[in-house]
Amino acid sequence: MTPDELYALLPAVHRRHDEERGRPLYTLLGVIADQVRVIEEDIDRLYDNWFIETCDDWVAPYIGDLVGYQVLPGIAAALSDDTARATGLPAAAVPRRDVADTVANRRRKGTLALLEDLASGVAGWPARVVEYRRTLAVTQPVRRYTSDDLDARRRRARGALVDVRRAGPPAGTGGPFDELARTVEVPRAGSPRRSGRYGVQSVGLHVWRLRTYSVTRAPAYCLDRDDACYTFNVLAVDTPLFTAPLPEPSSGHVADETNVPEPIGRRALAERPYDFYGPGKSLCVWTGQDPEDDPVPLSRIVAADLSDWRYRPVGDQVAVDPVLGRLALPTGTAPARGVRVTYHHAFSGDLGGGEYPRPDAPATGKTARYRVGPGQDHQRVSDALDRWHAEKQGDPDKTAAVVELTANDVHEDLTDIRLDPGDLLTLRAADGVRPVVRLSGRHGDHPRVLLVEGPERGPRTARLVLDGLLLTGGGVRVTGRISQLTVRHCTFVPGWALTPGGTPLAPDAPSLEIADGPVRVEVRHSVLGALTVAGQDEPSRIALYDTVLDADRRESTALSDPYGGPAPVLLTTRRTTVIGSVRARAVDVLENCLFDGELRITRRDQGSVRFCWVPPGSRTPPRFHCRPEPADDPARVALRFAGTRYGFPDYVRLADGCAEEIRRGADDGGEPGALHHLFETQREDNLRTRLAEYTPAGCDTGLFFVT
Template sequence: MPTARDGYREYYAEKLWDWVPAIHREMDAQQGGDALRALLHAIASQAAVQKRSQDRLWDDMFIELADDWALPYIAQLVATRLVSALSPRARRADVAKTIYYRRRKGTPAVLEQLVADMSGWTGHLVEEFRRLGRLRHGLDGVARLGRLSATPEGGLADLRQVRAARLAGDAFDEFHYTPEMRRPALPAGRLGLRGIHVLGFHLWRMQSVAFDGVQPARVIDAAGTRDGYTCDPSGRDVPLFSAPDASGNAGVSPMFGAPRDWSAWRSADEWALPRVIDCRLLNEAIYEVNEAALAWVLSAGVITPAQRAPAAAELAKLLGQRFANSAEMARTLAGRPSGMGAVLGAAAVLDGLRPLMLRADCGSAALLADASGQTAQGRAPAASLRVLAGTPVPRERSRGAQLSSWTATLPAAPAGVDWLLDPALGRFVYDSGAADANQLRLRYRTGQLAPIGAGAWARTVDATPATVHWAQRSTAGGVPASGILEIDDNTRFEAPPNQAGVSQLSVRAAAGTRPYLRLNADWVLQAAGAQRTLLLDGLWLGAAIGATARLVIAGDWARVQLRYCTLDPGGSNAVGATLPPVKLIITGTVDELVVDSSIVAGIQLEGAAASVDTLQMRDCIVDARAGGPIDLPNTAVTLSRCTLLGIDVSTLCLHAERLWASDTLIAGIADISNVQQGCFRFSARAPGSRLPHPYESQLIDDVLRLFATRRFGDPAYASLSPRAPASLFTGSEQGSEIGAFCASLFPIKLDSLRAKVEEYMPFARLPAYLLEN
């Protein structure tokens, strides 16, 4: 722990200095005063290491606090077989919960927790024998019915419920199938899934990331006050994801912390999985007559006192009855006899009963917030979708709709609906009324595979307080010449001002935010003097439609760093307008250019005097299709775990003098001038590339089948497609996939999960792993 901030090294250095006789200190001072001090600092450093080791002896006895080196020794005490050392989180969870696993071996709860503990993904276990059609006998008891379709257990499907039919083959399928005798396909597939001995593990690798207070983009300014928006501030179509269960007792289980009682684990519901929200799930509203509704009728001010008791008595006859939707509930209540139908079916009474009778286990109750901002389960932070500013819309006035073909004439909303939303595209129609549309704010969630580019994940932010703050689209203060500029929210900032006198500047997004800076022209940051430094952290830079906007670095710089940034690679918005890319242009001199965990649209020099000595890129995506290649002809480039996207195998993605590349996927051509220095190891490139010393590298003959999607905005952007060559999935130095998602260790996590499932699975069962995203 050489970077520990415990002060041990300084303490021991001063203590040793005090012990040195004064005569030696005086003699050392006469000779410069540095040699003896340096020797004592070296000894003090080792003393500090020993002191820290002694301090950690007690902590190393506990799995929650122990260092990684101590885990194998604790594992021997409980005789567990450790998974790969490349997955320290899984190792620690395995040792911590070994006794818990063994006591409950073979139970669905343990098998689902293994998914979360070994991989960090969300999983849903299906015992496939429960989905096989068969004849029932008298010992079976009463057949359970499907929640949506009411299909009896093991029986014929009821296809009249459209949403249930759309779930066929899903983890929440309610239909039943004839058995098949094939073994399940490995590593993932549906062949052999419907077997008597098969356990189906449905796996979701993506994370659901929340964005609060986002300023949506208005892309259709229609006649009247109803306009068309996208949740994404750039105007793109972005699918919306559901929220995980905030209780911590379902979905992803943390290793330590809530839930402390691991036996409280329960399987995640359909609306608590990190996947795209279905429009029918969003509209699912199931009502049930309950005690709260009866109590409200007895005290409702909209019902006359003489009618309250008879109305409650009539409603009590329906206690426990469910209604598939609001119209069915209104029709049933309005049809009650004895004159109570007119009372219970009145609009004001129905408005009061709907929030009370809405079941917590339906889609709209879990995904949408009421007027107070809470879901039906009381999970205020976990509501997936909500209008925060403007006119907040309660769930009763929200409706999912298909908006894939919207035009300047927006679709009409049903009576009583203020917010039409298409969650699969992230589009919505909203009536801002007399309010300024720029004041509209949203909460929504989307999915991301890894922390690459600007995002709202918990990245580490320097604890140094900011000197200048931007908030709520206010850029009046400008960009300072030095210090820290912090952007405190998720709104859109138009045309940030240039700064021609930068000395030491950091422009960063606050923790948990993703501000969108829209450029109308070049954003120029110029150094004042020599050897200046610049840090851009957590920013998303986009260009206005029709503008040519670039990030221009001018002047003499010692170091320029981009960290968790997105320089928009371009594309099209929800109405087909072209979004220009934002390139990184160097017009000055940069000694060291560092790009970490970012998405960039090409890096180029401009001007005869422009130069970059070294470029270091780690965990990055470079989209060379619209933004152009990394074109640095006199630069030494280091690429680690990067993906470079080209149009096809003939696209130039990289031009540099020297290259050191590791675990990097170049979906195009790389042209390196000096092939005598550097190396290209555990990486892949297209034919025709000129590279130094290839080692354990591969050739790519088809770019189109490599990626799941190449459209920026899709959650799986630049990730490998299942059709990609199998060698790319395990071709990195660590045995992970080659490219920007190498550090996510997907193959290693899957291997760890398979090893532990085999250990704790019931006897004579076969696992089937289905990667849902």
């Protein structure tokens, strides 16, 4: 209902008197119409909330209660907080798929495939279930072993001895796909102290917590053009290639290697290349001069060990090393237009940009749009920016622009961004792509820098948004009157660039420099290197949400002024992981964060630190529920990561042996830091509870994390 419709319902005499008084009644009816619209939308949602498939996340627990779905007490307490809806906890803690399948799962109790479905439905993790009694070493009669009936085939599927005729160690030894025979192990699979696997009644549920992310038709990095040596990763770092999981054909199917995000081994690629290579599969290679050419056929692909680049393909072969993510062509056959590849790598969650879906940016008014990429009006980013500046001269209202990169290309032409008063520029990647901005050369006294210049003076300022980009080879330097810098789903490679082993080339170099201001910087779901802010009278506002601030090691400085002193900022961090020391003038709130480095705040009478891990000896404002506490054992409650090298699958993941006080140290009982949005602790608790509920008596089920 609109204000005009309500206004038309009034008698004419009231409308005439309202016109004489400046229409105050019409303005009041406009406010009423807005509230009527809200009520109508809520009424429309009532019907959708009757069904688990279409209901809101907060309704799922109530529908689950109708079928006897039990929410864990700790999760129920966290859901009672209104802030839990904004962080996405209801969708992770009470998955609607698990609620919808409650009745059907009770009828399937005791089946192996049900355990895999529970891992997928409850926690969203791919899984494989293993009956360990089938891998036990037992004496099998040769007389029956030679027959070909069903019972004989089942006997042959039991664990076997090591085949010494195969070179190298057996693939998958000790994992969910281990085919070797074992002797009986005494501990129970579900034991909290020491979990055993190989028992008569033992069943293991192996789950993969990592996710696979695709990189489609992106340029491979050429290490040596003469020898035609390449890396799949455009950052020239060794990246293990992973399987793109295929959906299981039926609910009764037990997952195999093609259904889970498992690293691709050299032997697996050599023996079953058709499972991994080809368009739409885990990896693919293009070497043709025309981008529309067909990919390299499967018959030319050979699996090889390229760790020392000694293996050289012959003829028209293309050697692929999936363990290191390397590729080699015959010597002297490097294509003039380069090699393009499709591959999948693993990471914990949607962080730092990629081909995953990103939320739409808020719409603005009159906005000019420029698309950059193959088949578009512009092939270079600088050409699109030049056209925008030229069109602004003829249309002063065209101050808002969106420059969208539409392909997985490497852009090396972007050296500076100049903004005029009132400008709003959004430089973003299109949905489904991850473009790379590589900085090279020098700009004045600042080598390898993307210079963002705002207006020098005047009351009007400019704004800049960077969305979905991967920036390597240097950092970003902001000067002038830039009132707002927003970075969303981006990666500013820590240390500017990486060696093949993942070591930063310039570990102390800042990824983002604020030269003058004040500037409001807001970073969300991104990975950044060190950040420096120059001294000024009025502090800049720095806000980090679901972000990694990585200075390579805890002894380095992650946030400071250019000389290592306190940065003139008012700092806000929520769900952020910081590697390196932080030196700031003041904070607003630090919440659900991990600080792997000294934290020194000049003003201790302002702000608060909540539900964080703060190194001993740090200087901070008042703390609330932070670790380690004075009564904690420092050796036990120590911060431990599974990995701290950017580009590796276990980057900034907490180690499995990390103390429970840290793993569950967030305000909602989850994991603090940049991976808080995964809610892994809540998912694990839910899964363990459902396993206990659906495991039949006499069966011992253990939960094992593969990655």
